[in-house]
Amino acid sequence: MNPATREIADDAATEASDALALTESISALSTGTFLTVHGTLKHDERVKLGGTEIKIGSLDIAAAADPETPIASDSGMDKRMDWRFIDLRQRRNNLIFRVQTTLEHAMRTYWVDRDYIELHTPKLMSSPSESNAELFSMEYFGDQTAYLAQSPQHYKQMAQASGFGKIFEIGDVFRADPSFTSRHATEFTSVDAEISWIDSHEDVAAMQEELLATAIAAVKEKHGAEIAELFGIEVTVPSLPFPRIPLAEAHDIIAARGYQTPRTDGDLDPEGERQISAHVAETFGHQFVFITDYHAGIRPFYHMRDEKTGLTKSYDLLFQGVEITTGAQREHRIDVLEAQAVEKGLALEGLEHYLDFFRYGVPPHGGFGMGLARVLMLLLGESSIREVTFLFRGPTRLAP
């Protein structure tokens, strides 16, 4: 061989040995290894993922992974929760949180564009925010007891007494709820809004339906195709207004469908909620429905009551058969509010700080609270809020 030919042959041999070394080091890699690839991008029609192929020049391994992965994508839910950080590597799980990001940002942008103030209300409180049930408590600097907020209810109303006018908060709330259903957690993200100078709960409902339609449209626009691919779901942007059905009428409709709710307090049970939503889907082609005019017996003392009917000026919002929200006009007249608390058997002393908010003037106001995970679960057709919560917390789940 002449020197030039020998050089080419040597180069070829080196290249072949480099390629072999590279192949061996790739074969040795475990799933989950993070690495940087240097190379050339080549177009090749036969290759999937957009018809591009990488001709690898070199590999830098940033972190090698333990070859024994503790879960697979088809592991049981509890096992997957134990190793949630690996479970979240699945493309569909990654998409869930990108959808959540878009949904939240669209909601906040809707509010900010309309001059709402964003609040961060305290989660440590000296008295319960809702009831004495399902309450986490702890020792606080010796002799004090702190409770974890069950909702921002007190404080978003306080902001109305402060003249804030329109507020929202997306934040954590805590419920010492011993239940194990697919819809309950001991810690979850609550989406809350409260607005002043309303005439009734209808003003709150009108804001919420517009908010949801805006946010779901943003999700469809940004992730619609990927949701269809990974979840097999065609996102539907709801039309406005959402249907409204008074509770009494809802009971008649459900009864006509042949379902009798086992509850004796007049509220809908989960199957009743599914039935009325099925009716709405069949009749109006709509995934949402506001159930209105709940009687006072099944509503908290702070819901305002209609002067003529005595029914509360409140609603529940159902999405695909599941309750995602309670909304209401609040009673802002201190004398009426105290009377309603007493009627419910509550001790006014325990409500002292809350009741104070109403003694120095507060405009008529109302708002809603909405479970973020429930909305996501239903939007993506998932079976449990566990699947759409970054790290679920329940009675037997505090880790990782």
Place this chain on the structure above:
Amino acid sequence: MNPATREIADDAATEASDALALTESISALSTGTFLTVHGTLKHDERVKLGGTEIKIGSLDIAAAADPETPIASDSGMDKRMDWRFIDLRQRRNNLIFRVQTTLEHAMRTYWVDRDYIELHTPKLMSSPSESNAELFSMEYFGDQTAYLAQSPQHYKQMAQASGFGKIFEIGDVFRADPSFTSRHATEFTSVDAEISWIDSHEDVAAMQEELLATAIAAVKEKHGAEIAELFGIEVTVPSLPFPRIPLAEAHDIIAARGYQTPRTDGDLDPEGERQISAHVAETFGHQFVFITDYHAGIRPFYHMRDEKTGLTKSYDLLFQGVEITTGAQREHRIDVLEAQAVEKGLALEGLEHYLDFFRYGVPPHGGFGMGLARVLMLLLGESSIREVTFLFRGPTRLAP
């Protein structure tokens, strides 16, 4: 009088008596009463507030206020905190939370535009997120103990092991901190971000300075004039890049200014932070400075160390002399991470869940945590985070 003249006289008498009744009802109103005024808007050059006057037709009182207001705008801070909902009616206090809203929304928009994922990490944990100090704990369903998150540190790193790449969270954190300084609280809003595939803490710093410049520019644009009016502050949009000073050099500069820090661990004390910031303001005309290259003894075990110098790849960000952030590249190599934990005297068992995140591959990453109230306090020239927190929580403050 002819009938027509009598009618006019009667009308005038009625009008005068109506006006008298109106004046009397206005006089009877207490400060803080919320009401709706119906009337005619009149232009009048002599009137303040934009030269408009309302000719009142009628008044609807939505909620009368108790005439005995418990605080005035010049009441002491503790008294004002007791009646925070009245204190927040002051225009400047209202502005604080509109500024906060704009600041946060600008930060989130910066991140969302760059494909960051927004997280809500759990605040209930089975083990401490930072150290065993300043930790709130509580009974959790019988035999378990739950701890309140001191920071989202563990979980924002977990998201990197999950391949989320770039994440942010603005949420509550809890510190059982017994101190009463103007910069500490037992519950506060933490602004956190974490990003993968960085080369050093410098990538984190570069993101944070751009983020802050963007957010402060948004505040100046929307509220600059009102901040100048109510706080006497001209908002300065910081220029990029912010100055950087290695810690050792900072000590030399401070010593040359005649200040000797009393700390023996080599960290800056609050006066040292003020001194170095004063130097930066005088030398570079800048309100921000990154102090870099802290030695490992004064940093947590999870900060990555530079291979050559042994110093951590971390920074503190000072704003007008006050620390608002710690940022760092994290150690992602499990063997190094474990060795650093052991070196710090930590028991690996207690860190089990955290260390697991690094066993199955995780890319190089880093991030920062920033106290929202501190930024607001400094931006508005306030003396304490109590003034810029909706409802402050401290060792002796759990209510309202």
